[in-house]
Amino acid sequence: MMRIAAAAILLSGAAPLTAQDHQSHGAHQSHGAAQPSTTDEENTPDHGSMDHGAMDHSAMDHGAMGPSAMDHGQMDHEPAADQKPVETHGDMQHGHPDGAVMDQSGDHSGMNHGQMNHDAAPTPSATPPARALDGPRHAADAIWGDQAMASSRTQLARENGGMTTGVLMVERLEARIASGEDAMLWDIQGWYGGDLNRVFIKSEGEGELGGSVEDAEIQLLYSRAIGPFFDLQTGARLDLEPETRSHLVLGVQGLAPYMWHVDAALFLSDRGDLTARIEGEYDHKIIQQLILQPRAELELAAQDIAERDLGAGLTKFETGLRLRYEITREFAPYIGVGYETSLGETADIARAQGRGTHGLAFLAGIRAWF
Template sequence: MGSMDHSMMDGSMDQGTMDHMQMGHDMGMSHGDSAPTSSDSIPQSPPPPEAFAGPAFAADQYVGADVMAASRAHVVREVSGLPVFWFMADRAEYRARQGRDGYLWDVQGAYGGHTDKFWFKSEGEGNFGEKPESAEIQALWSHAIGPWFDVQAGVRQDLVGPSRTHAVLGIQGLVPYKFEVDAAAFISNKGDVTARIEGELDQRITQRLILQPRAEISLAAQDIPELGIGSGIDRVEAGLRLRYEFAREFAPYIGVAQEWKVGRSADYARAAGEDPSVTNFVVGVRFWF
């Protein structure tokens, strides 16, 4: 009997507990059903007109709109227009080839802000023990026409050979995620019209080892016999360089570069006793700061 009464007592307590839980669950459900959802509390109407009654910048009503406008313009100039100097030797190399070994330099730099810069370039090449075959320097104004490209205009001065000063108009930049381009047209003080197109692409093998294909094409609108340049395509160069970045700012490289004189330019080269096709094995360094 005691055992049966105890069992019955336990059973009644269990049933009561279950009934109480069921009641609480039902109450909770009914309470949840009656409570507003989060989406119901978000206003669906547009902001009231008085929300736009004040100034666009809260500080204007305390300091003055003119003063704050000048201050904001100053901040923009300081942040985006702060003058910066940059210099890079893209190619500074020794060239081993048939006959006399040679050298080449190709450097450029800029000083200015985000949109407008003073840009300078210099390149040239020659054989050791002789005067440079070619050498030039350019002074350019560079203006950003988008996030990837600058338009450039200025002057170029040839430093060897027949004196020439050229007006320059070009474009330089990066085809997004592809290759760098530097293209320019030149009009000399003698009326000669020439152009040059350069392109290079960095292919990362590892984080530090980079393979760079490079190509350059020179063109002329007319024959320029005193410079050994024929009309049309004057010269083509294609190269492949493998560099190792000990740091992003310093990377030695090795490679090969092939040059061809084309058309009338090849005829001029042969007449001068030169080979219109030259293979160069190169060792150099690329650095910037």
Template sequence: MTRVPLAVLALVALASPASAQDHSAHQAEPDPHAGHDMSAPKAADPHAGHDMSGPKAADPHAGHTMPATDAPAAEPDAMDDVDHSTMDHSTMDHGADADAPPSPGPDMETPPPPEAGSGPPRAADAIWGADAMRASRRDLQQTHGDYNLFWFQADRAELQIRDGANGYLWDIQGFYGGTTSKFWFKSEGEGSFGEAIDDVEIQALYSRAIAPFFDLQAGIRQDLAGPDTTYAVVGLQGLAPYMFELDAALFLSHRGDLTARLEAELDQRITQRLIVQPRAELNLAAQDVPQLGIGAGVDSFEIGVRLRYEIIREIAPYIGIEQNWRVGRSADFARAAGDDASVTNYVVGIRFWF
């Protein structure tokens, strides 16, 4: 007769009460692992390591005697007690979704029907007819678009206070025409009180838009003070980036003298009504013109700044200071005529337009 070790008998004796527990009530309880093949070799059993049939099985209901009942037990969520962190998803069948494209999001709006865009380019033509609407659009363009306009501006009308004789200056311009073609007129002049006018010029120009902010101008210029001189003019006027107002022109006199002028202004608002305006002007010559006191190269340049206050948009008095230099041969001509080659002017004036 085989002798059983006392240790084995002790373990059997301890396990007997657990194996004798009544689990009949649990047979009606749905298996929380239903649908999972527990025999799959790679499936991660959340109860791995617990032999439910062996004497060492750790019953999760140990110590709780659940009475049998005919009432069906409340069905728990089959996945509530599953620890997904330890599950091996490599054995799951995801083949049904493997080839599915990623979702594009919410359904797009219904595409337009095939006949969309096959009608007239303007919807009103389909109702009133193209002929009636053509006349209407022409009238609208003439009323609110390309119609002739008159504009006049005195950019500088000022008194100049300087050492010696005080003087005056005007610089006016304007146009009449449409948005692309205009007739421009310009006039500049200056002098000293009690003396003959130093310079007077009048320009008549045809202007044609060549860019959204620039016009190409061509015409004639007539000088009325000093030696009578007539010029052919080709110029460019407009608004450069950063709001610089530019006016550049070439002048060819009837004697064959070629000169050029470049003006630039910039309006900088300090407040809604107070504006500071730096201004610069450069005059050039291709050759000496002794009868006009002009030397070859840089004839003269001036730099100034004006501070104006807009009483209304169309009327703005101003004060300022301006420095004028004659250089090179032009300075020599000025000294020979008894004039200063460098002059500082304190100015008081008014700018207006309508």
């Protein structure tokens, strides 16, 4: 049986290609023969009488025959007797209205694009057309009238940034437990206004725990938004302790990159003293209610201020780390640790007076807002 099968395969492979019917395969087998010249009229075949069903395609070189040499508009493909009627190329014209033929080698010079206009797409314009601005500024006015829509626009502006709100924030209200000296501290601020214009009130101070107040100040500021994240603030500051002194204030407050809350200000006193203060803090959420807050504060003076025991340059640096738990959003107790040190000439003055220049303290307090 194996010998019979092998003989059958050899016999089928030896069958001449010219004997195969055109209907038995979907592609031509030979593309290597020379193409008849289309310039010699005597050798040009009559496609009107050509029988494609019985035509031997083995002698045709389809690789060398370009579509430009074939007039599909005039070619008449008449089916053989044993074939079903097929659609003639004269009726198809391959989508070209005037029967023009496109050379597949890339030459489109003979191609009639007809309705295929690739330049018909509109070009984007930098400015809108004039007719886009012909109508009223508020289209609804044409239907409901100016008076009816004016109140609606006022309400819309109010609900999208025009509302006035206020808050009172107790940033720090804490006890500071240090070796040899316990202290208390407060840092409070509140504001009232809208998104652009606000009135701020701030107060800071410290003193002995259960004793007298050593430093106390209060500020009243006008705040104006100068960007999406920062406000420019100006106003007045009044020192109540250790002696009464007033200052002009110019500063900025807002949200710096990496979500640091920054408050920086310059103070010009009624005695001509120029000082500055920069504060920064960051809220890192461990969980939704448990928040770790690093904080830093730096103070400077432009000249010596003898009555405050301050020297020119950097005067004080304070840093701390507080861990708070928000029982509610409005109320959060915290614990932490803080470090404070005098700098530069201020430290020299403190050492000359026999006072310490730095210290570490344990903190316990609350943060709340109303």
